[in-house]
Amino acid sequence: MKNILILNGSPRGKKGNTAKLVDNFITGLKERSSNLIIENIELYKKNINSCTGCFSCWNKTPGKCIFNDDMKDLISSYVNADLVIWATPLYHFGMTSIMKRFTERTLPINKPDIVKYDETYTHPQRYDMNTKKNILISTAGFPEAHNFEVLIDQLKKITGGKVSESILTVMGELLSVKALENRISWYLDAVQQAGREFISQCSFNKETKDLLKEELVPIDDFVEMANLTQKTEEKIRTEKSRKGYNLLKLMGHSFVPNNANGIDAILEMEFTDLNESNHFIIKDNSCQLEKGPSNNFSAKIITSYEIWQKISQGDLDGPQAMMDGLYRIEGDFDLIQKLDIIFGSSKGKQDSKRQKVNKDSRLLGQKAMGISFIPWVFSWIFIESNLFAGVFLPLLVSLGLVAIKNKNYEITYFEKMNTLYFSILSIISLFDYQLLSNIGIELNYFAVASIWGLSVLFNTALTSDYSKYDYEEDLEDNPIFIKTNNILTLFWALMFVGQGVAMIILKNYGYLKYSPLLYILILVAIKFTDYFSKKYPEYIAKGKLKKNIFSS
Template identity: 40%
Template sequence: MIKILVLNGSPRGKNGNTQILVDSFLRGISSGEKNIEIKSLFLEKLNINDCRGCFNCWSKTPGKCIFEDDMSNILKDYIEADIIIYATPLYYYGMTSILKKIIDRLLPLNKPYMVKKENGYTHPPRYKEKNHKHILISTCGFPERHHFDNMIEHFNIIAGKLDEAIVCTEGELLRINELKDICKDYIDSVEKCGFEFISQGYISKSTHDELKKDFVDVKTFVDMANMSWNAPGEEAPSIDDVHEKYIKENINSYEKNVKQKNNENKMSHYIKGMASTFNPNASKDIKSILQIQFTDLGECYYFKIENRKCDFHEGKSQNPSTIIKTPSQVWIDIAEGKLQGPKALMDGLYTVQGDFSIMMKMSEIFSLDEEKSEDKNQIDKGFLSCIPPIAWLSIISFVPWYIFWFTSDTSPDISSYIPLMISLLIFTYRKSYIEITSFDIGNILFFAAMSFWQLFDKLSYIEYANTIGSIGIGAIWCSSLISTPITTYYSKHGYSKSITESDLFRKVNEILTVFWVLVYLFQTTARIVVPEDMAILKNVLAYGILIIAGLFTAKFPDKYVAKLASGKN
């Protein structure tokens, strides 16, 4: 059994350009030898401490590091491996800091003494030497191969001598879909390298020569690379006319590729950062699994929120309660404040499936800023604070109207004076403890007018008051659409201002307000059209519609927003 250990030091891990070459090389090995065992380690995901230079692994606990981390297993794999592949992009003319950290931590494999070998003094191995084969696979963004020279020399010293080095210039082109045909020959040659190495112990000169060919000519590559950055306040060097057409054809795909890589890095930063900003005080009584799926990156993360705790996980949850599907750039723009979350949802830029209630509290749940998380609309601080806001709309604010409707055709005084006094009391209470609504003001004006009317003509009042009442309340509600829909005042309490000031919140309340205007119009029509000798039918229609409307109002916001969020318009 041939054991192969791959140490991938790219910060991008599986998504890096270097891994494309590693995969191709391993395919070649697998086609030439079946009796193999491959272990690939993506070092950026492992828990590896930096070497402290304490030399405990030499003096106090020979062969054993003071750190109990993932390096212990790597050392065992390293000792047992027949072939060791170092995979790293070129960072500042050397290996990445991730891989260098692993190299530093190989110190326990040597003894502290100095012995002389052919090329000078070195430290002898602690364990019986195995005839390891050492291979370097690397990519870089430069067009010339000499940039790898220092790193190759470094690995020659580390390994005694590298058995093979596969280095790829113009490496950023490997992931551009439009250039797959151009890169295919190179990737096939890397696969041939794997086959030759496992079959004959070395890579032929002719195959090495194939790896020295450029994907595109140097001038074109440099122009493409320079134009792709778009750094604020800076201009790329000018492009010769002879390359301009080719650049224009390929630069869009190249920029898209670079942007996606940047988004991958940003998303990892933002999503992991969300867990650290979790606010337990805002998550009382919340039990939810919130999954975020980035449609363009193919990545998934989820948060398990329960008992005022938030656990972060990579991948998909087995039973998410809420799923957000979004392009990465949309989420980045929302996180950076360039885009309002509710507006983006309303515009169909992302979708939400499952329980939508947690979305209304996202800005509070994931926020370290206590003041911001408590930046909610004013709530009732008076002696009626036990009454839910929606009950104010359906019961308290309508008390004057209930009295008016049931007494207007029998007692003009009671149906006008009592509603006026109650409206004044409601106005005073809301001004002191909550906030005044256009409904409160409209009620006072309406019942004041009705009081004057019944003073001068009680007979016509008794005959037409109910009909005028339906028209009046409809007018009050309809006029509120000019500024703030009436239902907004009663539905916004408990939500952050970022939610209630959004276009989505306003649209929901506009629909509800218009709906109630139509209800009052129906009442008016019923009172006018239905004959007086059918009083029971008239009352059933006039008041029955209120019960139906109340049930609709209770269900509509959640149903409407959930449908909008799911993208099923």
């Protein structure tokens, strides 16, 4: 199985819910086979005329349609494909009109004769299609699988009964709800597993089939969510007073109990433009929405209905919106940082894109940054008095740390630059150690300052390689996390410059015996870093909102 043709019949093309299923299925295929040739056709972009029933493709020009449109190439792709993935959402209990138009235009593949095949009368085909595999992937808005019956029967007729497997997803609209990503990620995992199995055995295992038949969420939850999102004149008129409450009800459906272990808190939401407050009670791995404000909230989010709706739908990035002053926080900022995990838009560190590692490892986080300074400590102490201890030993320690981490851990920018710097320093020492014995300490200070400062300009802020392990989720793209670490990294770079300048002054004025006092600055900087990394994000969260937030 090498040539794979995807026939996407959705008017949304690659942006639709059906396409999301196809993408995950293809991911599974690719994991088991690297030599696949995949052609992904978005039918709505193609020029396909409707069949007129003239039968010229049978009588006047056998196998050739009267229309000179895109179907000529599409039929060629269809005939030559080893696997055809029929991807169409369910539109009024059947395939989409563009998919139907495509199937009608495949008539030239058949001959006009009527023959009996397997107790059924049909038309013989012009090409050998017996080895072709077909898979149906579809989504439906209703919560029951029987709605696919017409579509299944229709595709079986079109393919001569050769539909190998199907992925038929009820409640399909939930696939595009960002807040539910974590809650329904198990289903997309099952779709990927189906791809792995099909490329290996041309079928799905029973366990996978059973998973694919399960509801994405309980039917009662789905019906409530679906009805809340349908905007009719009557609903807009009668539910205006419950607008904020209904938005939070949708948010509540994205709650992930397993991600709320040990949390006992009250989260209050105030919509300033609606003059409405409601609150969630999160306790014992459950979440209950209550009307009205709380008298004892753990954390409170103050914003407008429009802003929070955009954040909930994924149209606005939550942290960036906070940076822009579109909402502010009162109370427990740590609880706010966990909302993406508790309410399902993030998988958390346990399923992170980063490698699965023990967060308490000495080779990660702030402990690892401390270890990365060991070569510098040796060099600062010995570089002007002992060539081996001040130059070559730091290089060996740097190389050893990289070697230890290389197999199981991420090697940070700082660790790479340490190895490069001490390698260069070792080469310099072989030609002019006298230079290093005179200015080695100052050189080290300015070098480490450059390494830290340049990381902000050309890489990721150096401190972020370590501080990201202090949080429950990936924060590499979080604007608050980025800004905090940029400030801290530049602060450390300036401190190292200051130490270098101070060392020059102490040397020139004969006060070198006081140089150990410079190390006190590092202790102060460490304390400041710990304080700033916690307080600065809270300062942003509690900052003043833009005036439009409070306008009604």
